[in-house]
Amino acid sequence: LEGYSLDQREEDGMLLVRSPSAEPLRMDDITLNIAITGESGAGKSSFVNAFRGISDEGEGAAPTGIVETTSEVTPYPHPEYRNVTLWDLPGINTTKFPADKYLKLVGFEKFDFFIIVSAVRFKENDVKLAQEIQKMKKKFYFVRSKIDNDINAERRKRDFSEERTLTKIRDDCIQGERPHSGAK
Numbered sequence: 001l002e003g004y005s006l007d008q009r010e011e012d013g014m015l016l017v018r019s020p021s022a023e024p025l026r027m028d029d030i031t032l033n034i035a036i037t038g039e040s041g042a043g044k045s046s047f048v049n050a051f052r053g054i055s056d057e058g059e060g061a062a063p064t065g066i067v068e069t070t071s072e073v074t075p076y077p078h079p080e081y082r083n084v085t086l087w088d089l090p091g092i093n094t095t096k097f098p099a100d101k102y103l104k105l106v107g108f109e110k111f112d113f114f115i116i117v118s119a120v121r122f123k124e125n126d127v128k129l130a131q132e133i134q135k136m137k138k139k140f141y142f143v144r145s146k147i148d149n150d151i152n153a154e155r156r157k158r159d160f161s162e163e164r165t166l167t168k169i170r171d172d173c174i175q176g177e178r179p180h181s182g183a184k
């Protein structure tokens, strides 16, 4: 948001977005529907819970687990920003939701943008989905999950460096996002 400024109102902590010229825009007048997507087991539901600041066992938490737990599109309101809703989507590689029909089946129109979660790199299914999202003139962000597992696995190596491991993971994700790579 170039030229815009953010102000926090003292009385209630509400964020006000001030456009360069016009009246301030109240953050709670804008509804945001964020779709959380990715392969089954990637950590979508865990991400939803983390984003909402609740534990996986907390009241109203999105169910998480080692088997696919989400077969419906489920809304989770943000506890603080009432206008923000996170939508926990089904895994993209499940037979019930083949990649080419996925966006239609989940009702993509209602989402403002997508967050694609992956526990590895930006894989074939993610690339396909990202392309479909772009075709629908929507935006996506990529979130790499389970970094803690990778760090722990690498830690055993003699020349271990957390910094280097993180850089490697980051580069690998960026590489996967480029067209023609990874999308065989």
Ligand SMILES: Nc1nc2c(ncn2[C@@H]2O[C@H](COP(=O)(O)OP(=O)(O)O)[C@@H](O)[C@H]2O)c(=O)[nH]1
Pocket (backbone or CB within 6 Å): 038, 039, 040, 041, 042, 043, 044, 045, 046, 047, 063, 064, 065, 066, 067, 068, 069, 070, 091, 145, 146, 147, 148, 149
């Ligand atoms: N170590 C670790 N485990 C995670 C992370 N995110 C998710 N998991 C675990 O991975 C499994 C699948 O997560 P879930 O959120 O249910 O994946 P979903 O199928 O994409 O919704 C669960 O056992 C989670 O506890 C993470 O960042 N680190």
Ligand SMILES: [Mg+2]
Pocket (backbone or CB within 6 Å): 044, 045, 046, 063, 064, 068, 069, 070, 088
């Ligand atoms: Mg899930």
